[in-house]
Amino acid sequence: MSKVAIVTGGARGIGRGCALALARKGFDIVLVDLLEPEMERTAGEIAAEGRKALRFAADVADHRRAKEIVDQVTKAWGRIDFLLNNAGKSMPKPMVEITEEEFDRTIAINLKSCFNYIHATAPVMLAQGGGRIASMSSLNAYTGGVTSAVSKFAYAAAKAGILGMTRALAKELAPTISVNAICPGVIKTELGNSLTQAREPELIKGIALGRLGTPADVAEFVAFLATVEPNFITGQDFKIDGFQWVV
């Protein structure tokens, strides 16, 4: 039987890279994203790797929709081996300007989304006797957000929340499900970030490996977490940042 991975935010960027790396490791992929044309493109690339893809247009902040999607996946494919909570968005805004709605939305997209998909998926993994979960945090969880001129405090709070949730769930769901977090540094996605682009030479000075990261840098590590055997890794957060220390 094929292994099955759910990748939220898998249409583009780091999520797309992870979906393709997992497909190359033999996973059929469930994509959950808001961007339908981009999802279609990524599904085509997964098919080119010889794997199947299911696509769901959904907002990861929607708890009920997460349950519906997981139900449909288990009906179609019978199991879920790996969940990658990758969808996220930074939406920088200083404390003195942010509204309650903007704060809630940042937490909903970046942190509650992880709860939504773990809440829906964990019972399936427990019933089948195994599974693995990884959630995309950020270096910002440690630094408070340094690559933007505008404050990312709400995003940093959500991403730090992922680390606490990861540690608690690693204990609660052990030994059946492993739960880890990934903390990328500055990753150059195909879309790019104009602010980061403008500051690239300055940013690189503070990165030991002398370059920004790529989706492949994160994806290869995620694929390792999804497949390494024997697996004695849970409750951890892994910085994938080329050792970025100043910016």
Ligand SMILES: NC(=O)c1ccc[n+]([C@@H]2O[C@H](COP(=O)([O-])OP(=O)(O)OC[C@H]3O[C@@H](n4cnc5c(N)ncnc54)[C@H](O)[C@@H]3O)[C@@H](O)[C@H]2O)c1
């Ligand atoms: N790029 C970086 O430098 C960097 C650094 C640290 C952490 N991250 C994290 O990595 C993850 C991926 O980021 P990226 O750089 O690839 O960004 P991206 O914007 O290129 O991709 C994010 C994907 O998530 C989807 N998404 C966003 N909000 C959604 C929602 N509410 N419902 C469903 N899908 C949604 C988007 O449509 C997109 O396909 C995010 O969680 C981000 O916070 C990125």
